[in-house]
Amino acid sequence: xxxxxxxxxxxxxxxxGKNIVCVGRNYADHVREMRSAVLSEPVLFLxxxxxxxxEGSPILMPAYTHNLHHELELGVVMGKRCRAVPEAxxxxxxxxxxLCLDMTARDVQDECKKKGLPWTLAxxxxxxxxxxxxVPKEKIPDPHKLKLWLKVNGExxxxxxxxxxxxxxxxxxxYVSKIITLEEGDIILTGTPKGVGxxxxxxxxxxxxxxxxxxxxxxxxxxxxx
Numbered sequence: 001x002x003x004x005x006x007x008x009x010x011x012x013x014x015x016x017g018k019n020i021v022c023v024g025r026n027y028a029d030h031v032r033e034m035r036s037a038v039l040s041e042p043v044l045f046l047x048x049x050x051x052x053x054x055e056g057s058p059i060l061m062p063a064y065t066h067n068l069h070h071e072l073e074l075g076v077v078m079g080k081r082c083r084a085v086p087e088a089x090x091x092x093x094x095x096x097x098x099l100c101l102d103m104t105a106r107d108v109q110d111e112c113k114k115k116g117l118p119w120t121l122a123x124x125x126x127x128x129x130x131x132x133x134x135v136p137k138e139k140i141p142d143p144h145k146l147k148l149w150l151k152v153n154g155e156x157x158x159x160x161x162x163x164x165x166x167x168x169x170x171x172x173x174x175y176v177s178k179i180i181t182l183e184e185g186d187i188i189l190t191g192t193p194k195g196v197g198x199x200x201x202x203x204x205x206x207x208x209x210x211x212x213x214x215x216x217x218x219x220x221x222x223x224x225x226x
Contacts, residue, residue: 160193
């Protein structure tokens, strides 16, 4: 193992991973609750690496939103560089997983949609991507057989099964890698199930994967961004 590899453990991907690629509209029940159309190809958007909020650090609410929503997602962490990979080989490039939140300024996103503008202000602000501890690939033999859950102040808000994804993880990896070269430490957020909803300052968000106690992330307080 070289010095670079030693100083960049995949288990701390959020400290050095560069790209956060997000997939929109990947669960039919969420597409319906948003009154959107199911598309024949995934919708992609990006978050900057400064969007990461590791376990225990607060979620920052931008001053320009009055309707911040939680979106619970399974994140796929890339274990090696990946460019234009076929779907059949895509899982070989996965290093592990993390539970992620795609924090979304819904009022801002609605405005962006009306104007036909990108979603950057709604999705890509500082601390808009809280992540759990890293889960090595070996701990999750089949990422399409997971049940994800999210609570706000102890109340269950989101529960969804990854079996309901419209686009499978290998399909997503292959699709993204044909457009964006993925590198070790990059993460793909694979979409949210139904039940998205608002949080306010000082709310506590807790999320987890059924059957994986270690992924039950610490509660994340919501704080107003200065």
